[in-house]
Each structure stands twice: as C-alpha cells, then as structure tokens.
Amino acid sequence: MIKELPIVECIARARIPTTIDQKQHTYPEIFLHLYKNNKDNKEHLAIVFGEDIRSKSLFKRKHKDETQYERLIRGAYIGKLEPNRLIADEYKGEKLQFDEETGELIPNFTTNTYNKKVPVRIHSECFTGETAWSARCDCGEQFDLAGDYILKHGPSSPNNERHGVIVYLRQEGRGIGLSEKLKAYNLQDLGKDTVEANLLLNHPADARDFSIASSILLDLQLSEVDLLTNNPDKVKAIEIENKLKCVSRIPMVPLSWKETSNEIDYVDEDEHGKHHGIKSKEIESYLRTKIEKMGHLLTTPLTLHTNTDASSKSIE
Template identity: 35%
Template sequence: MACARIPTDVGEFTLCLYHNDLDGKEHLALIVGDLTGNGALPPPLVRVHSECFTGDVLGSRRCDCGPQLAAAMALIAQEGRGVILYLRQEGRGIGLLEKLRAYNLQDLGYDTVEANLLLGHQPDLRDYRVAALMLRDLGVPSLRLLTNNPDKIAGLERAGLTVSERVPLQTPLHADNAHYLDTKVRRMRHLLDLDETALNGFRSARPPAAPPAWLDAVVTASSRPEETLRELAAAPPSREGRPFITLSYAQSLDGSIAARRGEPTTISGPEAMRLTHQLRAHHDAILVGIGTVIADDPQLTVRLVRGPDPQPVVLDSRLRFPAWARLLREGRRPWIATTEAADRGRQAELEAAGARVVRLPADGNGMVNLEALLAFLDRRHIRSLMIEGGATVISSVLAAHLADRLVLTIAPLMLGGLNAVANLGQLNGQAFPHLTHPRHYAVGRDVVLAGELAWE
C-alpha cells in the first residue's frame, strides 16, 4: 500500500505496509538492501515475526518476542540485506484478550499450550500463507530463515517457498521466561539450547497466583469432571479378535465437525476438551484418518491431564502422511495403516522419519480394510481403541457396525459445515445405529451424550 524510510539505532530500513483479502489484516515488511540479488547473492536473511504487544512494545519479560525482534533487526542491518515480516497474529493467533487470559492461566501453573487449550484454542493458530505471498511480492522465493520453530519452516515450505537455511535466534533465559521457553522446547519442539541447570533453579520459583474471578467457573469445571469420567471410563468389556471401540468426537448443533472440509475448527469448550484427554488416557490407542492429520496436525496426547498417551494410529490408504506432521516429532512412533498398493518409496521416507507403516488388505473401494486393521491391533495387544475422526472414518466405522460406544460432545453453535456422518442408509442398507442406555452430561458450555451402540 505504501513504503517509507525508517532510520533506527541499528540501521536504516524501508517499512512497507501490505493489505490482503485472505485474513483482512494489515501486515508489515521491514526491508534492508536488495532482496532479489539478481541471482548473484545467497538467499536473503528473513525473520517472520508475529506481533506481540506485551513483548515488542512493553518489553514484557514473560516471552522472548521483544528480544527476538531486536536481535533480528540488528542481524539483518549488520548483513545489509534482508527483511522482517511483522504479522498481525497476536498471541500465536488468538488475539490480545485471549492472550491475557492465557497469561492468567499460566500464573495458575498451566503451561502456554495447556492455557490455549483450556480457553478452547489450538496451541498455535498462526498462518504463514500471507507471509509467503509477501515474500513472493518482494522477489524472495528462497530464504535463510531466522527461527527456532520447525513449524514455521514447514508452513513456509507448504506455501511453496524454499528455506535454504535455518539461522538460530537464541535470546537470554531468565526467571520470568524460563517456563515459557522450556514449554516451547518440550511441547512445541522449538530448537533452543537451554541451560538445564538454570532451568531447574527457575522451575521452583514463585508460588502460583490466586485465580482471577472470571476464571473461577472455567478452572473449577474443567479440573473436576471426575464424576462424568467415572461413568465414561469404566473398563470396557473385551471383544473377540479386536479392540473395544469408543467413537468420540465433537459436533455443532447441526451435526457439523468443521466449517469446511480440510479446515480445522475448534468446536468443544475447554472443559469438554479436558474430558476428551482423560478418555484418551483410558484407551490403549487412538485412531484418526489422514484427512484429520492434514487439516488439524493433531498431537493425540493427554497433555491436559495426567496419564499415559495412547498409541497414535492413522488410516492412510495412499500414504499421504506429511513429513511436517507433529506426530513424527512426538517420539511415540505413529502407526500408519495403508494398503499394498501404496508407494514403497514413500514408506521408506516415513519410516526413516520415525513412523511405522503397516500394509493391510484393501476393501472394495481401495481403502484399508477396517476388520484387518482391528485384527492387527488386537495382535499388538491393543484392547481398547478411541476413534476421533474425521468424517470418512466415523461414517465407515458406523457403516461396518464396528463401534461399541459413542461419546459425543455437542456444542451450542451452528456451523452449516461438514457433517460428521454420511448417509448410512445408502452405505449399509437400513441398519441404523442407536444408543442403548443413553446418558447425558453438562460439561462446561457443552452437552456430552454417551451410550453403547446397537443396530436394528
């Protein structure tokens, strides 16, 4: 829209303002030198920095954002060539209001990931498509990226850019940001070299603050769902030759599980989300389809509660599993169920990245045969399996009469989007599933409906 000269203490920059119709926001590019280089120079140094009012403007010590921005400006000015993209994605995309609420949860002892989840958000909602468009407009198809975040590299590469080098951006560790940086490393796989001795000293720093009044209901409700859980998490009966299957997902009042296919949508509230994590901890394995992995990039852990993480299993008939998926960085070796027709070279790549690829017979549609998968899981001593989606998997499991129990979270909103269940009458004659002994629970703002599944 416009550019202007900006002299600073570390050097002179050109500041350009961009407007876009993808997110409707105004983003900034802070530029030094000739970014294109006419092919004679190496890729320019680039920092993709998300807005942080508290750190960038106020100098808050709770995060490393302000020091990272200052360091990036100094490094790029010193090099004489590069750009800082300043994206209006406050609080990793949740906005300043929710970020302040997340800070209060962190003062109660939750880490930054848990705080976002308790407020009903994903750990990181940032989108780097606009950044890629800005860099293309600036003539930068290849770059050296100032970052500690592997997800940022993956996001730019998914948008078609080439990250030729990752340049670390380490900032000082101190008492106010130690827990935050530790969480970045442990929970978000950031590539930081933290002093473990100093961390141990900071971990037992000050006692948690008293909760603010607006959090009383959320924290109380989300931390005491024991009565609901006792009924839902009773030891499941054994099944001959296959695991006991709990089908669990969240939908809107109109039956939507997403606003659009392939687009992640947060539906359930923090209390129901915590209950879901507790249910996960009571199952040996958790299964999703490849569409869920590509759209949501889930972790499939029990990070909101104490308990063992279930074994992640992914249905992927054509081996579309992305190399950037967080499941490959969780250290739990996801099992990817595919067919004999899937690409062998792709299997080798995924196994080198840490996955286990299991080849199974295909059904009449060329998809993984569900009965064969369940028999495999049974041989691997998986006695209970939780299935969370997406729509194709939910419909297929119901059509095959394989689900034993349903735990359905219904959120009080309407999306008019992707339905959770296809037309089962067309898929499987007139045998429709219904609940026996249905129970319902008020869990925060949501209603959880549960019962055993039967067919007529």
C-alpha cells in the same frame, strides 16, 4: 501438494531512518512495506533492509492513468525522495519500464530487484513483549536480534547496504488476539503452562497461519531465505515448492543463555563484555514449554530444567 497462497498487495512503502546499529554509528535506513491481503483484514508488514528489494505489487501500475505524484506518495519510486521531485519511475539515468497490458514492472539490468538469498525473520506481533516490557516472553529480544543479525550477516551491496527482511505478522498471542492472551496469562499465573492455557480457552496451542508471510516474500521477489527461528513449523510452513526455499535455519538463542552457548556473534556487548537477556521465572517456563511441548529446536541449558533427564536433552 501445491499450497493455495493468499493474494497480497503492498499498498504503501516508506523509508525509515533508524536508531539501530548505534555502536558503528551507521544508522541504516529500512523500508517499511504495508500489505493488505485477501485472507484477513489485518495490515501485515515487511520491514525490508535493502532499497533494491522490490515489491512486485507495489511497483505495478495501479491503472493506466496513475500519476507520477501518486506513485511517489505510495512509495513506488526508485532512488531517493527529495524536495520537488516529480517523477517516480526515473532516477539518475535509470528508468522503469512496464508491461503495457498488465502494468507490471519489466525487470532490466539497471533497475533489477535484489533476489539473492537473504536472512529472514517471520515475527508475530506481541504487544506485551515488544511494548509493555513483559518478561513473560522473548519476543522483543528476538525482534532486536533479527535486526542485529541482518546488519551483521545480511549480504551487502557495493554501497555497503545490508539485505534482509523481517515479516511482521499481526497475529498477536500466536493468533488468538490480545484479550484471549491476557486470559491465558491469568491461567498461567494459576499454574498452567502456555499450551495448557490456550487449550483451556478452547484455542489451539498455535492458531497462526504463515502463508501470508510466504506470499509477502514472493511479492518481494525472493526465492531463497535463511530463516531466523527455533520453530520447525515455520520452516515447513513458508516453503513453496519451486518458488520459495528455506536454505538454512538460523537458531535464535536467548540472550540470557549466552554464557552457556557461544552461538551468537552478532550482538553488541557492553563494556564488561556481557549481554543482558531476559531473566524471570516466567520466561524459563515459557521457553521450557516451547522446547518440551512445541518441538522448538533449542539446545536446553542445564538451568532450565528441574528434572535431570530432560536437562541433558539436546534437541538440535
């Protein structure tokens, strides 16, 4: 069955110098792409590692009279921005060419887009976990791990720039929004698990739609990805026949499980050789529910379960 894909358009892109990878003192630059789409009115994002991964819709000429300055300002330029630069489509002997009819970029061998297989994380917004230090979930940790993974394992170009993408979807609370998620948290404190709480509020266990992520990856002209996730639904949801393939799944093992699992080789250790993951009774129950009720592909460590039958279960 051919999936009907949302239409996405990258409306702006900007270079972000980062604070990540501090141990190696390389501080890589990333390129933040902001998208609009025809399905919801949210501004979804792609955090792109690799200057030469190019968004088709960003580079396309908006109209015949679009000026070079307008293109520079919305981020549709090659090379680097520097004071007094005036031309977006040319840089150090490279020149973009466009189809006169459609305004689309014509790929050529100097200005081609990077289209090899890259690691990708599809991440859903979580204000509580990413901003408010919540120990109820591992979203902040997963976000950081995805960046660390790309910087260690993403394919590199001759200038040592790693390639990968984090698609950041504005689907707070698995799509139910922050206010409903806060109500769900109160239900969880009343003894319900994360799935039961959603259902009691008349929401599905997971209200998300990952098709916008597929459209964004296709717009970035990627056709093969390694997906960083434990969620089998995401793998199924983002694949598009003959266009977008998930070649392999990279498990996201919680850092606090590191002592019982040797699956992470891309995280910096502290001076004592330790990693510091989230430890709380809430995260235990959050992860347990994901594994037992949402089919997440994690091998459960013994400490996670009170009942011995479940404790020996290996789901992968």
